[in-house]
Amino acid sequence: MGSDDVLAGLRAFVAVADSGTFSAAGVRLGLSRSAVSKAVSRLEERRNVRLFERSRRQLRLSEAGEALHGYARRALEALAAAEEVLGAGAGAAGGRIRISAPPQLGRLWLMPALFALRARSPGLRFDIEFSTRRSELVAEGVDLALRIGALPDRAEWVARRLGRQPTGLVAAPAYLRVAGVPTGVADLQGHTCLLQSRADGWPWLSQPLPAGDQIALGDSGALLDAVLAGQGIGLLPQWLAAPHLQSGALQPVLPRERPPLLPIQLVWPRGHHLPRRVRTVIDGLAAAMAADPRFAGPG
Missing domain, CATH: 3.40.190.10 (Periplasmic binding protein-like II)
Incomplete structure (x- = not known):
């Protein structure tokens, strides 16, 4: 087993120890699960030592693996640092x-x-x-x-x-023409409030959000689509709502209510x-x- 094989084995060993599985280590290293497993096995065979205790349900470091892990990780980090020093003058x-x-x-x-x-x-x-x-x-x-x-x-x-991330309540003008423009938190009663999640509930409001029609969408893109479609009042990030506010497709609602940044x-x-x-x-x-x-x- 040459020095390149030892280095490959150490890299595979550290990746498995850090990630917890051979499959995850393969993703991390850009290798197949089989390639990672073989690299670790060759390293174990070289020193006639078992680095992992394997079972169907669990993979954990052996006593020898625990002892090697810290040294191997520091050695790989030092090697990476040395390679960067050598390549520092090579450009970007x-x-x-x-x-x-x-x-x-x-x-x-x-x-x-x-x-x-x-x-x-x-x-x-x-x-x-x-x-x-x-x-x-x-x-x-x-x-x-x-x-x-x-x-x-x-x-x-x-x-x-x-x-x-600044955020604010917004709605489509067409929705507000039909449902009315709220002037205070209490006026949200009867409005459709579009939430990111059921656990949200806009706790930063100066008063508790009145019970009423609430829809949880779970994704800011879906939330934007629903607000633009006139389905209710939603809380959107400024970077997402800004172009639609500028075009008039959306307008602010209760601007004095300040969500946390x-x-x-x-x-x-x-x-x-x-x-x-x-x-x-x-x-x-x-x-x-x-x-x-x-x-x-x-x-």
């Missing part, structure tokens, strides 16, 4: 980055920002997953995740705030070494959002 950052993002913010802001960044660093390559669910970053091989709102307290994550953050797996390509994207996206007035918010 390059490589493939997997990014997870909410669908609407991903399409309308993230993609243009990434394409502008790629124009400056043509070597960058992106795999973008549009999803509203919370990705398990390490297990799914995600380098960066764009998230809106408060994050769960996860020791294995690092987050950087990019900006803030939600943080927009980039999240990535915690580690001792962050690849140059990932640092380049983090810094580029932070600069792009800082320069965009839609994400500043009042105050």
Whole structure:
């Protein structure tokens, strides 16, 4: 077993240990499950040691695997750092980055920002997953995740705030002509309120949301479609509603009611070494959002 095979085995071992399964490690490394399993097996055979305790339901590190894991991860991080030092003079950052993002913010802001960044660093390559669910970053091989709102307290994550998301209540003029324009929270009684989720209920209102007709849509794009179609009053992000407010297709409702500003953050797996390509994207996206007035918010 040559040095290249040892290195491949260590990479496969660390990926499996971090992600919890051979399949997830394969996604992270861009290999098949079988290739990852064989690389780990060759490493175990080389030293005649078992690195994982395997069963049908569980995969966990053996005592030897526990001992190796920290050393192997630090060695791979040091190697990656050394390779970056050697390549630092070769030009702009390059490589493939997997990014997870909410669908609407991903399409309308993230993609243009990434394409502008790629124009400056043509070597960058992106795999973008549009999803509203919370990705398990390490297990799914995600380098960066764009998230809106408060994050769960996860020791294995690092987050950087990019900006803030102002939101407001809006409705189509045709809807308001029929249902009436509310002048206070109490006037929402009898209106159709379009919510992101049943658990929402707009708790930031100065008074509790009156009981009435409520529809939960679960996606900001579907919410926008419903509001534009005159189906009710909805809470939309400024970056999503702004063009429709400017065109007159939507108009503000109860503008004195101020929803909280939600943080927009980039999240990535915690580690001792962050690849140059990932640092380049983090810094580029932070600069792009800082320069965009839609994400500043009042105050």
